[in-house]
Amino acid sequence: MDRAFMAVxxxxxxxxxxxxxxxxxxxGCDMQTELLPARLRRRTSSATKMAxxxxxxxxxxxxxxxxxxxxxxxxxxxxxxVTDRLCSDIAHQHLPVSxxxxxxxxxxxxxxxxSIAVGNKYPAMAMGGYxxxxxxxxxxxxxxxxxxxxKILLVCFEERLPPQMLPDNNWIGCATAFVLTxxxxxxxxxxxxGLPHCEDGRGSQLNYGDLSxxxxxxxxxxxxKQRISGAIQVSPAGDAIWFAxxxxxxx
Amino acid sequence: MLPVFVTxxxxxxxxxxxxxxxxxxxxxxxxxxxxxxxxKLEFLTYTGEIDSPLPEISSALQPYNSRNARIxxxxxxCEKGAFRNAINQAISRYGPGRIAIIxxxxxxxxxxxxxxxxxxxxxxxxxxxxxxxxxxxxVATAEFMKKELGLAGPCYAISTACSSSGKAxxxxxxxIESGIADAVVVGGVDSxxxxxxxxxxxxxxxxxxxxxxxxRDRDGISLGExxxxxxxxxxxxxxxxxxxxxxxxSSDAYHMTAxxxxxAGSAQAMQxxxxxxxxKPERIDYVNLHATGTRLNDQSEMRAMASLFGLNTxxxxxxxxxxxxxxxxxxxxxxxxxxxxxNGFAPGTCGIQHVDEAFCNHVLTEALMLSDIGCVxxxxxxxxGNNVSLIFAREPANG
Numbered sequence: 001m002d003r004a005f006m007a008v009x010x011x012x013x014x015x016x017x018x019x020x021x022x023x024x025x026x027x028g029c030d031m032q033t034e035l036l037p038a039r040l041r042r043r044t045s046s047a048t049k050m051a052x053x054x055x056x057x058x059x060x061x062x063x064x065x066x067x068x069x070x071x072x073x074x075x076x077x078x079x080x081x082v083t084d085r086l087c088s089d090i091a092h093q094h095l096p097v098s099x100x101x102x103x104x105x106x107x108x109x110x111x112x113x114x115s116i117a118v119g120n121k122y123p124a125m126a127m128g129g130y131x132x133x134x135x136x137x138x139x140x141x142x143x144x145x146x147x148x149x150x151k152i153l154l155v156c157f158e159e160r161l162p163p164q165m166l167p168d169n170n171w172i173g174c175a176t177a178f179v180l181t182x183x184x185x186x187x188x189x190x191x192x193x194g195l196p197h198c199e200d201g202r203g204s205q206l207n208y209g210d211l212s213x214x215x216x217x218x219x220x221x222x223x224x225k226q227r228i229s230g231a232i233q234v235s236p237a238g239d240a241i242w243f244a245x246x247x248x249x250x251x
Numbered sequence: 252m253l254p255v256f257v258t259x260x261x262x263x264x265x266x267x268x269x270x271x272x273x274x275x276x277x278x279x280x281x282x283x284x285x286x287x288x289x290x291k292l293e294f295l296t297y298t299g300e301i302d303s304p305l306p307e308i309s310s311a312l313q314p315y316n317s318r319n320a321r322i323x324x325x326x327x328x329c330e331k332g333a334f335r336n337a338i339n340q341a342i343s344r345y346g347p348g349r350i351a352i353i354x355x356x357x358x359x360x361x362x363x364x365x366x367x368x369x370x371x372x373x374x375x376x377x378x379x380x381x382x383x384x385x386x387x388x389x390v391a392t393a394e395f396m397k398k399e400l401g402l403a404g405p406c407y408a409i410s411t412a413c414s415s416s417g418k419a420x421x422x423x424x425x426x427i428e429s430g431i432a433d434a435v436v437v438g439g440v441d442s443x444x445x446x447x448x449x450x451x452x453x454x455x456x457x458x459x460x461x462x463x464x465x466x467r468d469r470d471g472i473s474l475g476e477x478x479x480x481x482x483x484x485x486x487x488x489x490x491x492x493x494x495x496x497x498x499x500x501s502s503d504a505y506h507m508t509a510x511x512x513x514x515a516g517s518a519q520a521m522q523x524x525x526x527x528x529x530x531k532p533e534r535i536d537y538v539n540l541h542a543t544g545t546r547l548n549d550q551s552e553m554r555a556m557a558s559l560f561g562l563n564t565x566x567x568x569x570x571x572x573x574x575x576x577x578x579x580x581x582x583x584x585x586x587x588x589x590x591x592x593x594n595g596f597a598p599g600t601c602g603i604q605h606v607d608e609a610f611c612n613h614v615l616t617e618a619l620m621l622s623d624i625g626c627v628x629x630x631x632x633x634x635x636g637n638n639v640s641l642i643f644a645r646e647p648a649n650g
Contacts, residue, residue: 076388078410083361083446090445091368095293102450103508103634106357107389107410112635115502121519123500124637125418128389129407136407139431140422146429147252148527164368165383195431198405 005192005247006145007184010062011221014053016046016160016173024208024218029057035066035117043100044113045081050175051110051157052117058153058177069153069179070122070144071111074137076130076158076213077165078107084162110157131209134176134216135196135235135242142195145182154178158214176217191224194245196234201241209236220246252527253428254494256487257643259337261326262586264477264573265299268329274590276572277598278618284461284473284574284602289443296457299475299574300443301325308395314385315395317360318442318476323392326440326478327399337482337490338400341434344488351404351432353422354393355415355439357578357633359408360386362444392440404432410578412633413541414500415439416479417581420641421498423483438480439579447474447577454508462544462575464568465553465614467605469544475574479582481589493589496626496644497530499523503636510548510632514555517541517630520638521559524628528642532560535642536621537597539588539629542568543575552630553610560612567615571602581631585641588629592645595622 013029015021021029033052036044051073059066077083082105089097106112108126115124129136134156141152157175184192209216213236220232227248235242261269265283266276276283284297305321306328312320327335341350367381385391389408397406405426409419416439423435451457451472458471483495501523503516510517525532538556542549549568556566569587576583591597599617606614626644 076390078389083364086446086450087361087365087368090365090449091372095449096453097446097449099450099453099455102446102453105446105450106412106634108412108633108635108637109507111411112502112507112637115504115636116506119504121502121504121516124411124502124635125409125422126411126637127407127409130384130388130390130394133390133407136405139405140407140425143422143425143429143431147425161383164371164377165364165387167377 005194006142006180006182007187007190008178008193008224009181009187009190010058010179011224012054012057012061012177013221014050014175016050020172037117040113045079046173047079047157047159048110048113050173051155052114054175054177055114055153055155058179062179064179066118067120069151070149071114071153072125072137072140073111073155074127074133076128076133079105079109080159080161080165084165131213131236132242133213138196138234138244141180145180150183151181154180156214156217158212171212172215174212174214176214176221189249192247196242196244198240198242201237201239205233207233207236252497254496255424255427255483255485256491257481257493257495257589258484258488258491259334259482260480260586260589261329261334262477262479262583263301263322263326263329264576264583265301265475266573268303268325270590274594277587277590280599280601280618282461282571282601290445290448292448294452295459297461297473298443299473301476312395312398314382315391317363317386319360319392319440320395322442322476322478323396323440326480334480338436341482341484345433347401347403349404349433350402351426352393352397352402352406352436353409353419355409355419355578355581356392357410357412357415357441358444358447359389360391361446362442363387365445411637412635413577413580414631414633414637414639415578415581417631417639417641418500420481420495420585421500421639424495427485434482434484436480436482438478438582440478441476441576441578443474443476456545458544461602462571463602464542464544464570465549465600465606465610466603467607469549471545472543473574475576477573477576477579477583479579479586481582481585492645493592494644495641497524497528497642499527499640501638505636508634510551512551514551516636516638517552517632518555518559520640524640524642530626534626535564535628536624537591537627538564538566539584540566540568541630541632543570553612556612562611563613565597565613565615565619567598567600569598569601571600581639584629588627589643592624592627592643595624596620
């Protein structure tokens, strides 16, 4: 077992719109999820639905029960749509605010509902790193797998930001999910991923992450699909860029 | 678990700026809660607002200018920049790239977004100074602090409601143990904002009086604001004999806002922390409770305490002093716990008049002098059933 790497046991993706799913060649990867109960589906955001759908696909792909996985959810603002509506309600003095809307605005809304829906009592992390959020989620996963956990579900999700918060953004609503394990011995053919590291960004390639922070995972998903080994860019172009080394047993 | 040394810590709350102000308030048990002032409300509630002036953000970092960032800057610069000086020493020891920063927050700079929405509604013009990315995105204040301090290691935010900054402390330890960093600035920052005041009021969780955690007649929370910061390091460098020796995290998997009635999730977090520290419950000399002052939260936590510790471990809640600082609460209360550890006392429960008869635990109403205090625990629990418990020790872990 090579302690410098973690094994990628399963992946999943979901898109807010069917057009975007088609554009990235993930036809049918919509927000449908069996794990979100109907009564919650009506009162949760696209962000939470996307996170659920991607997470569910990754767990199925890995063949690991969602109730057995500590989770890390990462996003720039998480429930941005709910937050936008609350700020608007407050500005318009539409008071009192909806209590459901309020508790559905916290960043750990998706991870909280996930733990309830799948009966998961393991630790749940909700974090943010803006454009570097996916890379830092991988780093947090790596640190957990090297200290206290044996397996992790990492979910990176992002709604299109409301225009009043960030005018002229064209973020694509998307969630990506990865089931990662520390032990690679019983899964010799699983791709292995190293600790993300940061490099000076000058001369870097543009990345899908420039379109939307959640798409920063797209090159990694494509490299896993195509069994490409090497340093994969896991954050958008900028002054400093994150890379993670991906290894395949045949590469 | 690799114990890490706490080489510096500080807090800014309604009690004042820096360790001394908070220590004085703890020993005098002097509440800083007053009727809400920063934001005009149609309901009565008390808040722990920082009334002392906050420093201005430098011109180079103006895009980050938010109340949250100014509270963070106050924590770096109060008491003659004691905390910033400790970080500068760490930079000279390890280099800026080996120092990470992880900051917990529940609402980041939403206060600026709220003001921008109001201004745009009134004038039709979006305020030029409003900058979502640098003020409100979860990582905004952490990134501001990273630039202000000249750090170059990993920088991220944790936002799990009221457990955010307790979890930031745990995450910082992992970065050191896994070799990613040699030192980590961990903590939490949250400011008063419209959303949490209105939101907790809608949930009927705010009190019309200064909050009374653990009291027979407690009837809700008082919100607060503040920053708590800790510098944790791989080595003591002869500055510190205080260590983080364990932490535990768990999920209730029960309800978004209500705690598990028997405190199963919080007991799990405390048990995990004890296991990590290889300590039996009786080795803990004091527990700083989450103790928000709502009927259900306090009851759930006290049941968890009784199931794990029995009834003799001294415990108290300190939100009657500072208000509930939400995403900063984990770090602010870690600082309170550390002040007790270093100064030989366990804080009392400010605001309490009659301990709830249902709680047979050893609730401290007044501060208790404990000259041989050695191991202390601090608990924080948040929405989504998100729990964290930290254990600090004054002696070496095997001592």
